[in-house]
Amino acid sequence: MIVRPIRITRGSVTRAAMLAVPVAFLGVFFVYPVVSIIGRGLAPDGHLDLSPVADVFADAGLRKVLWFTLWQASVSTALTVVVALPGAYVLSRYDFPGKRVVRAALVVPFVLPTVVVGSAFLGLFGEGGPLSRLGLEQTATAIVIANMFFNYAVVVRVVSGLWSHLDPRQEESARVLGAGRGRAFLFVTLPALRPAIVAAASLTFLFTFTSFGVVLILGGPRYATLDVEIYRQTAQFLHLDTAAALSIVQLVAVIAMLVVAGRIERRHHQALQLRSAADVARRPRTRRERAVVGLTLAGTAAFLGAPLAVLIERSFHPDSGYGLGFYRALSELRRGSALFVSPLEAIRNSLVFASVATVLAIVVGGLAAFALASRRHEPGRRTRGLDALLLIPLGTSAVTIGFGFIIALDHPPVDLRASPWLVPIAQALVAAPFVAWVMLPVLRSIDPRLRDAAAVLGASPARTWREIDLPIVTRSLLVAAGFAFAISLGEFGATLFVARPDYPTLPVVIFRLLGLPGGLNFGAAMAASVILMLLTALAILAIERFRVGAIGEF
Amino acid sequence: MLRVRGLEVRYGDRVALAGVDLTVDDGEIVSVLGPSGSGKSTLLRAIAGLEVPARGSVAWDGRDLAGIPPHHRHVGMMFQQHALFPHRDVLGNVVFGLRMQRTPPARAEQRAREMLDVVGLAGFEHRNVAELSGGEQQRVALARALAPAPRLLMLDEPLGSLDRPLRERLMIELRELFTGLGLTTVYVTHDHDEAFALADRVAVMRAGRIEQVGTPLEVWQRPATEFVARFLGYNLTEAFGDGRVGIRPDGVHVARAAAASGSGVGGVDGVVVARAFRRDHFLLRVKVADGDPLEIAVTGAPVPAVGDAVHLVADPDAVVRFDEGTPPPQLP
Numbered sequence: 001m002i003v004r005p006i007r008i009t010r011g012s013v014t015r016a017a018m019l020a021v022p023v024a025f026l027g028v029f030f031v032y033p034v035v036s037i038i039g040r041g042l043a044p045d046g047h048l049d050l051s052p053v054a055d056v057f058a059d060a061g062l063r064k065v066l067w068f069t070l071w072q073a074s075v076s077t078a079l080t081v082v083v084a085l086p087g088a089y090v091l092s093r094y095d096f097p098g099k100r101v102v103r104a105a106l107v108v109p110f111v112l113p114t115v116v117v118g119s120a121f122l123g124l125f126g127e128g129g130p131l132s133r134l135g136l137e138q139t140a141t142a143i144v145i146a147n148m149f150f151n152y153a154v155v156v157r158v159v160s161g162l163w164s165h166l167d168p169r170q171e172e173s174a175r176v177l178g179a180g181r182g183r184a185f186l187f188v189t190l191p192a193l194r195p196a197i198v199a200a201a202s203l204t205f206l207f208t209f210t211s212f213g214v215v216l217i218l219g220g221p222r223y224a225t226l227d228v229e230i231y232r233q234t235a236q237f238l239h240l241d242t243a244a245a246l247s248i249v250q251l252v253a254v255i256a257m258l259v260v261a262g263r264i265e266r267r268h269h270q271a272l273q274l275r276s277a278a279d280v281a282r283r284p285r286t287r288r289e290r291a292v293v294g295l296t297l298a299g300t301a302a303f304l305g306a307p308l309a310v311l312i313e314r315s316f317h318p319d320s321g322y323g324l325g326f327y328r329a330l331s332e333l334r335r336g337s338a339l340f341v342s343p344l345e346a347i348r349n350s351l352v353f354a355s356v357a358t359v360l361a362i363v364v365g366g367l368a369a370f371a372l373a374s375r376r377h378e379p380g381r382r383t384r385g386l387d388a389l390l391l392i393p394l395g396t397s398a399v400t401i402g403f404g405f406i407i408a409l410d411h412p413p414v415d416l417r418a419s420p421w422l423v424p425i426a427q428a429l430v431a432a433p434f435v436a437w438v439m440l441p442v443l444r445s446i447d448p449r450l451r452d453a454a455a456v457l458g459a460s461p462a463r464t465w466r467e468i469d470l471p472i473v474t475r476s477l478l479v480a481a482g483f484a485f486a487i488s489l490g491e492f493g494a495t496l497f498v499a500r501p502d503y504p505t506l507p508v509v510i511f512r513l514l515g516l517p518g519g520l521n522f523g524a525a526m527a528a529s530v531i532l533m534l535l536t537a538l539a540i541l542a543i544e545r546f547r548v549g550a551i552g553e554f
Numbered sequence: 555m556l557r558v559r560g561l562e563v564r565y566g567d568r569v570a571l572a573g574v575d576l577t578v579d580d581g582e583i584v585s586v587l588g589p590s591g592s593g594k595s596t597l598l599r600a601i602a603g604l605e606v607p608a609r610g611s612v613a614w615d616g617r618d619l620a621g622i623p624p625h626h627r628h629v630g631m632m633f634q635q636h637a638l639f640p641h642r643d644v645l646g647n648v649v650f651g652l653r654m655q656r657t658p659p660a661r662a663e664q665r666a667r668e669m670l671d672v673v674g675l676a677g678f679e680h681r682n683v684a685e686l687s688g689g690e691q692q693r694v695a696l697a698r699a700l701a702p703a704p705r706l707l708m709l710d711e712p713l714g715s716l717d718r719p720l721r722e723r724l725m726i727e728l729r730e731l732f733t734g735l736g737l738t739t740v741y742v743t744h745d746h747d748e749a750f751a752l753a754d755r756v757a758v759m760r761a762g763r764i765e766q767v768g769t770p771l772e773v774w775q776r777p778a779t780e781f782v783a784r785f786l787g788y789n790l791t792e793a794f795g796d797g798r799v800g801i802r803p804d805g806v807h808v809a810r811a812a813a814a815s816g817s818g819v820g821g822v823d824g825v826v827v828a829r830a831f832r833r834d835h836f837l838l839r840v841k842v843a844d845g846d847p848l849e850i851a852v853t854g855a856p857v858p859a860v861g862d863a864v865h866l867v868a869d870p871d872a873v874v875r876f877d878e879g880t881p882p883p884q885l886p
Binding site for chain 1: 637
């Protein structure tokens with residue numbers, strides 16, 4: 001075997017420098033807190049003691065939490081995939097007026113802050129809501145429906161991302177060979193879609209497994225996922241050791257899921273003949289096709305629109321007729337029983353924190369993506385390993401991150417206890433892997449021959465980066481920034497742990513308002529949720545503007 | 555003058571170039587011909603400095619280019635599938651190399667427009683490259699490679715993706731262009747028609763080595779090895795009872811077996827098993843008693859039909875003998 005000597009080139013030095021920033025950031029704000037959690041959970045008194053972790057499985061209450069976490073994730077994932085397939089089909093195969101708007105609108109639920117979705121379903125199923133008679137308040141069904149609401153867009157966009165580039169001639173040739181419409185779908189299209197379906201299901205399972213906000217708001221005292229239980233043990237019972245043990249279980253489960261998902265994806269990876277989406281989609285021609293498109297779009301609109309419509313309606317509906325009473329209350333509610341600042345100030349906090357978090361996330365995530373993508377000559381095991389490392393913070397629940405901050409960063413060597421900047425740092429930690437994840441495929445998809453062509457035409461490596469990589473990537477950078485902003489704005493799990501009472505963000509205030517008695521507080525929560533929803537929607541609309549002709553999943 | 559000596563390139567354990575020697579004189583067009591995976595593209599990439607050789611040297615006018623990065627080598631290269639920059643329009647692509655040379659913008663643009671004129675794309679300056687047809691993209695790539703006036707132009711299967719009539723027209727046009735500009739050119743292709751039509755000399759590659767170098771006529775008439783002969787479409791056979799020889803498809807006289815029986819010295823009897831019409835000739839597949847069927851090009855009537863018994867006599871000029879024990883002859 002011939003081993004090429006490792007040459008220390010300017011390229012590898014640059015790459016190391018680029019990688020240093022994200023590695024340092026993740027080291028201090030992710031690895032260190034996680035190590036602290038593990039220390040706390042495995043050795044609460046300084047020596048190895050497995051009893052807290054063992055208690056998680058021994059305690060009947062905690063066993064119920066584990067079981068419910070798995071149950072709601074499995075049920076939600078299966079139902080979401082089934083319900084979302086028609087939507088993916090219509091979006092990939094048909095052209096219709098307003099398709100761009102539909103695509104844009106479809107992402108909104110996914111990036112909507114969990115508290116907004118929680119409030120919306122509370123408004124729908126809860127007391128005084130239009131569906132209160134179904135008796136779904138504080139039930140597992142409500143939680144599953146809210147999970148489906150969130151992840152519908154994930155499945156539709158991931159699956160249609162592939163489906164819209166799948167050559168319809170494959171299905172047509174199956175039809176010519178004598179397969180009926182159903183068999184052609186079952187034996188040709190569905191297997192071709194399998195990688196996308198598997199990817200979408202893995203993502204959905206991961207997201208629902210770490211579901212926090214909606215369960216906390218909709219589950220009441222009866223239902224808790226692992227994340228909710230970690231929060232309760234910390235905030236209500238001050239059982240930090242138990243919370244740490246639960247976090248360890250959570251981390252192990254997430255890593256196991258990522259490994260399994262990676263395995264499955266690699267096994268299902270297949271070379272596909274892909275075509276430009278513009279060649280695949282067409283106008284619906286027959287009456288039957290128009291009916292399929294119309295019904296699917298109407299159903300989607302009803303499912304995704306109803307909770308949000310109810311949320312908006314109730315925010316304008318104080319006890320007597322319609323009005324802006326709840327919105328006015330946002331500036332009037334101040335220094336009440338549980339609120340230290342008015343919701344209006346919380347909006348300002350949210351915008352400032354989210355902006356800072358976006359900059360941090362772009363720097364950290366963007367540099368990581370550039371550094372990972374530039375390792376182009378060795379596409380083997382090591383690259384995959386680094387990619388997976390990047391996925392761990394992406395998969396780790398925000399609650400774990402917030403909990404880790406609390407137990408690790410409130411004493412030397414890193415003492416940020418009094419700092420309001422813990423909030424944007426936590427948000428950036430949640431958003432940065434996402435930024436890298438959005439940009440990495442774009443960076444990797446740049447044909448390496450473009451760089452070769454630039455080099456042969458006289459461009460130095462730095463010039464090549466500036467002339468080729470940067471312009472091609474700018475658009476995805478803007479998309480990533482929009483997502484980072486939306487994610488930071490709505491971030492709840494980690495922020496709830498680290499936000500100081502005098503600097504709360506909007507989601508935290510909404511959660512507090514929902515916990516307070518009285519119609520005014522509930523209405524103000526609805527109004528604040530509407531504002532948060534609008535801010536998020538604006539960020540997403542800005543993204544769609546930059547996303548012309550991009551091939552991507554989100 | 556380009557001089558490549560003992561060039562070796564490895565990708566990990568895999569040897570992509572296993573000691574290549576090649577000389578290209580100023581103003582000469584050399585075609586590198588070979589099946590896919592034979593190392594043709596790697597050779598170009600190593601000359602351009604995009605691959606670091608494990609051994610051997612690339613020299614220009616006697617000066618070793620080792621350690622000189624691609625962007626300082628002043629070579630032009632047309633890539634497979636063209637590698638046009640998707641975020642720049644046609645003019646932006648063509649002007650790129652001139653910008654890298656810090657040519658003043660006005661002069662650079664003028665030169666780029668001239669190059670577009672040379673390749674017949676005047677008026678396409680501000681078109682999006684993704685919207686061009688395959689032939690148009692190929693011309694943009696050529697104009698882009700020519701614009702900075704490289705001392706050596708290298709082309710990697712430039713006509714690969716185009717349809718046949720367009721390819722045949724462009725072969726002639728490219729040769730006229732290169733000789734007209736006096737360009738030193740290395741042209742990689744897997745198509746021997748293309749290589750013969752374009753090149754002053756042809757180098758045939760196999761598994762990272764050059765098997766034979768010569769003028770198109772030399773290579774076509776006297777393939778040096780069985781591999782080259784087979785690659786050019788020769789029949790390799792022992793049917794004529796003269797040891798294993800290569801026989802050019804157009805060098806066999808075919809007669810009806812009945813008419814010619816008895817008179818043929820060194821002749822062979824066979825049966826036609828397939829017949830295909832090829833514009834200026836028919837291609838017959840003839841089954842013989844000994845070995846693989848032979849492929850034979852027949853011009854002029856009468857053409858035997860499938861099932862006919864035929865008698866084959868080889869033209870001595872079309873028969874090549876190989877001496878695989880000694881290395882193939884190499885021109886300096």
